[in-house]
Amino acid sequence: MMDLFSDQETESSFIPLAARMRPQSLSEYVGQTHLTGDGKPLRKMIESGRCHSFILWGNPGIGKTTFAQLLSHQLDIHFITLSAVMSGVKDIRSAVERAKQNTVLTGKQSILFIDEVHRFNKSQQDAFLPHIEDGTFLFIGATTENPSFELNSALLSRARVYRLKTPTVDDVKSVLLHALTDEVRGLGKRRIQINDHYLDVLARAADGDIRRALNFLEIVTDLAENDQVDEQNIKDVLGGSFRRYDNKGDVFYDQISAFHKSVRGSSPDGALYWMARMLDGGCDPLYIARRLLAIASEDIGNADPRAMQVALTAWDVFERVGPSEGNRAIAQATVYLACAPKSNSVYEAFKKAMRDVASQPSYDVPNHLRNAPTSLAKNMGHGEGYRYAHSEPYAYAAGEVYLPEEVQTETYYQPSDRGLEKKIKEKMTWLKMQDNQSNHVRYPMPGGALYGDDE
Structure with missing residues (x-):
């Protein structure tokens, strides 16, 4: 038995520390409490067993693959994985068949996990759609890119998107401490001596990538003489990057x-x-x-x-x-x-518009602003009454409104008096004057206000 144990221990030593320390339960999964904390969506999904297909979006090394594997383990269902970098349509078909066979043999659904799913082209992404709909597998995609830009709308409509946050320095440091003390999967048996500052250095240098942080720790401890980590070990691993995190300089x-x-x-x-x-x-x-x-x-x-x-x-x-x-x-x-002259007017205007859109109902596009590419659309009144600005005096349709009726008097962009914005402000003031002198009425103004007046 001792020989067998020794062989297993030797074999595990060849497995990278980051792989050995991959979380095996939600309690070990750090940095994503907004999704996995009590009452949060991914924890509720696991606890209820009622699962849906989803996309995990986040930077490398922060736990996308890990969470998919945790879900498979918690639900005790078959886990199939493909990398979009290495796979093609043939591999997708093979994965679908494996999922179907598993359902026949076990009566359970499989998880199909696609790493770097944004690398698949449109036809490859479309190949998943019927199998997601008929429940052949639970689809989980992982991407480092914005899904809104990189994934088909058809796929997005069938899978929720969860944004993973970059773990904080404290999150990463907690993982390093766990690796140093865990005697089964980590380095606990070696009793590594490393001061707290060096752990901060490694955690910051990883820049939110937990896998990278564990790789740093593994190399540093391999270099340490008598399991005592010193400054030279840190410098040897981080190189010139050590200076930016050194306690003699600024973070x-x-x-x-x-x-x-x-x-x-x-x-x-x-x-x-x-x-x-x-x-x-x-x-x-x-x-x-x-x-x-x-x-x-x-x-x-x-x-x-x-x-x-x-x-x-x-x-x-x-x-x-x-x-x-x-x-x-x-x-x-x-x-x-x-x-350069400074102004945050556009920045503030955009933030205000985004806040309003998030907090208000989805107001309809007014008929006069709607597209009318077909006779049916025209018969429905789309585009009716639209005033072509270039046909108006000064190429400006004075008094026209380009917001939904419910928010017609809202003002977002308020130029400063600095740089070019001073000229822009003068022009906008003149345009508002034209609006107030116009007899054009698109909607009744609340409280008899003139268009362009401040609220």
Whole structure:
């Protein structure tokens, strides 16, 4: 028996730590309490046994495959998996047949789990539809891309979408601590000595990827002499990235925050300093370029629409010429955005519109704004009374309303007095004056208000 146990232990040592530590119950599944906590949808589904097909959307390494396997284990049903990267129509047909055979043999439904489901083309995605509808299997797809853009509407209508959040540093650290103390699947028998700061370093360096964090931990502990982890072990694994997480410097996300706030605060010096700090710490320059695009929209907007183009051009230059000259292009864009006039009017207007749409009923599109491609649509009044702006004085249909009647007086975009938005504000003021002078009435105005008046 001792020899057999020794062989099994030796064999398991070849299994990566991340695979050994894969959660075996919901209590071990961290970072997704919004879905798996008490009373939350995925926990209720498991506890009730009433399952539906769904899509798990989230970054790599945060538990999409793990949850599908947990569900299979909890419900004691057959688990079939395909990777959209490696599979074709033949593999899909084979998986369908396996699911059918399992139903005949066991009387139970199977789970068909598709990793990277967005990699399947339209016809491949369509191949699942009849089998989802007739219950041949419970379909679970995993994707790192936005399902609204990458998956067919027909598939989305048959499967709910659950967004997995990026685990926090504390979530990742709890997994590392579990791996260090678990004597059956983890490293508990070795009694690894590692200080709390180094665990923070590894957890932050993983950037929300639990699998990556466990891989870091496994390599670090393999390098440690006498099972004592020191700073050199951490540096050997993380390389230059260690500096950004070192306790002598600032945490990476604090640096990103300082960079963003420097640009927003019109400080080119501060922005350049924090950009240099991030690059020195091993940050991907394109991460900074992406942040500049967000700043161009969120903090500058229409005060200087050129800011977004400048940021895009800097990204393009980096892709074409590489880091040496490309970093200078990103620095140039950083200075331009820092010196540009600032406005968050578009950002605030969009947030308000999204809040309203989420909280209000789905009002119908007014008839005069509806498309009328057929005679039937025209007979139903679609497009009736629409005023073609180019045929109106100043190419503006004064007094016309482009919102549903129930929210006709709502105002979202309110330009600032800075940069180009000052001109935009002047034009919008003039347009409202034309509206108030117009005799055109689309709907009765609540309380006799003039169109364009503030509420």
